[in-house]
Amino acid sequence: MAPSDAHPAYPANPEGRPPVIRPMLAVPGPLPAEGEEAAWGFEVKWDGVRCVVETAGDGALRLTTRAGNDATARYPELGSLGEQLRGRPAVLDGEVVVLDAEGRPDFGLLQRRMGVVNPRRAARLAMEHPVQLVLFDVMYLAGQSLLGFSYEERRAVLAGLGLGGANWSVPSYTQGRARQVWDATLRGGFEGVVAKRLTGRYTPNVRSPDWRKTKHVLTLDVVIGGWAEGRGGLRGLPGAVLVGLDEPDGLRYAGSVGSGMSDQERHDLARYLGVIPREDSPFTLPVDVPAPHWVEPRLVAEITFSGWTAAQMVRHPVWHRLRPDLTRL
Numbered sequence: 621m622a623p624s625d626a627h628p629a630y631p632a633n634p635e636g637r638p639p640v641i642r643p644m645l646a647v648p649g650p651l652p653a654e655g656e657e658a659a660w661g662f663e664v665k666w667d668g669v670r671c672v673v674e675t676a677g678d679g680a681l682r683l684t685t686r687a688g689n690d691a692t693a694r695y696p697e698l699g700s701l702g703e704q705l706r707g708r709p710a711v712l713d714g715e716v717v718v719l720d721a722e723g724r725p726d727f728g729l730l731q732r733r734m735g736v737v738n739p740r741r742a743a744r745l746a747m748e749h750p751v752q753l754v755l756f757d758v759m760y761l762a763g764q765s766l767l768g769f770s771y772e773e774r775r776a777v778l779a780g781l782g783l784g785g786a787n788w789s790v791p792s793y794t795q796g797r798a799r800q801v802w803d804a805t806l807r808g809g810f811e812g813v814v815a816k817r818l819t820g821r822y823t824p825n826v827r828s829p830d831w832r833k834t835k836h837v838l839t840l841d842v843v844i845g846g847w848a849e850g851r852g853g854l855r856g857l858p859g860a861v862l863v864g865l866d867e868p869d870g871l872r873y874a875g876s877v878g879s880g881m882s883d884q885e886r887h888d889l890a891r892y893l894g895v896i897p898r899e900d901s902p903f904t905l906p907v908d909v910p911a912p913h914w915v916e917p918r919l920v921a922e923i924t925f926s927g928w929t930a931a932q933m934v935r936h937p938v939w940h941r942l943r944p945d946l947t948r949l
Contacts, residue, residue: 638674638711641759641767642825643686646833651798652815659819661771661793662801665812665833666754667725667926667935668717669734673755675702677709677762683716691716693737697746697787698753704783712778713757714788718749720930724809728929753788759822771830772818805836809927812836837924840934841943844919845871845902846912847893850878850886857886858893862907863921863934870904874932877923880939889942892919920946 652660670686681702683691692699695716718729729749736742758778759766766774775793783790793816794801801813812835820830842863850859860878864871881889896916901907920943925934 637676638709638760639765640674640684641672641711642688643670643672643713644757644822644824644831645827646814646831647827647829649829649832649834651802651813651834652832654799657796657798659817660798660815661775661795661818662798663756663793663814663816664754664791664805664810665814665835666715666717667727667811668715668730668754671714671716671753673701673710673712673714673753675705675708675710677705677707679703679706681705693739694733694735694742695746695751695753696739696742697750700785701753701783701788704785705781708762708781709760710758710762710781711760712755713759714753714755716751716753718751722809724927725811726930727935728931728933750787755783755788755790756793757822759824767822767824770819770821771816774822802834810836811926835926837926839922839924839940841920841922841946842874842877842934843871843917843948844893844915844921845873845917846907846909846914847889848876848878848909848912854886856890858889861889861893861921861939862903862909862912863923863937864903864917867904871902871917872932873903873905873907875934875937876909877921877934877937877939879937885939885942892942918948920948 671691672684674682679702681692681699683695685691717725718733720726732749733745733751736745755778758774761777766777778790798815805813812833815832817830842865844861845864846862847858848860849855850857860876862876864873893915896918898914898916901914902917922940922943924938924940926936929935
């Protein structure tokens, strides 16, 4: 199989050494319309860390983050992938994730692995919180650039490599049927869907409309039980509010929310929360937040979030508005 024309920036390397290729990026946007679905492939949007995988085919492997940092030492459990690719110099695209007990990506668990380069500590964490490398593209193989290939052609090449192991996989994509993929990823607790144009080429380091990412966004009413002071220009104002959900045994802490608040909303909240202080926490379980200010659980807010962590905290919460109609008098 050959592309319609070569990509001039990444010519085939006669020595078989893989070139440096920066990852292609997706633009935020809605799912393709129903009449356009057949022209797109649909993948799970993983909540992890993007990595480009490079190997010269000698059994060694190098992982590079989207920012260009070497992440190889952080994930020693992925080293055996280099042996599986021995004799096949390659550059692959994928995402490193840590899965929770239900098989869903948990970015909080992955954060425990990020930045750890000490070999002994990295090996210990690899046993406690092993990563999974989800591979979804191939840009170079055995001396030939595949950047001029279409997405559909590249995925066929990737599937033909027969890659699979305890810590890496090549999940399939779905052509068309965007709404079915959307519903399945929502039920499965995944972050969203990435739509990729079947005829699209791989454009390194470009945010291309040929890749479109759509996140699941959920809405939730939460009870404010405290707040944490902001820094710098937000000193004296809520940098974040501490929120919870009503359960039979009391108010369960569900996380802190600070993103999305306007300056006016922070000043308004400071006034409202200033008249309902209390000495102790209204939450049933401990809250790991430095120097919290507790308040009576009277005010209700509406937030958006992308899902739940393994600890049942809201993931990626964003402030939407106060709900004065639900205030507890």
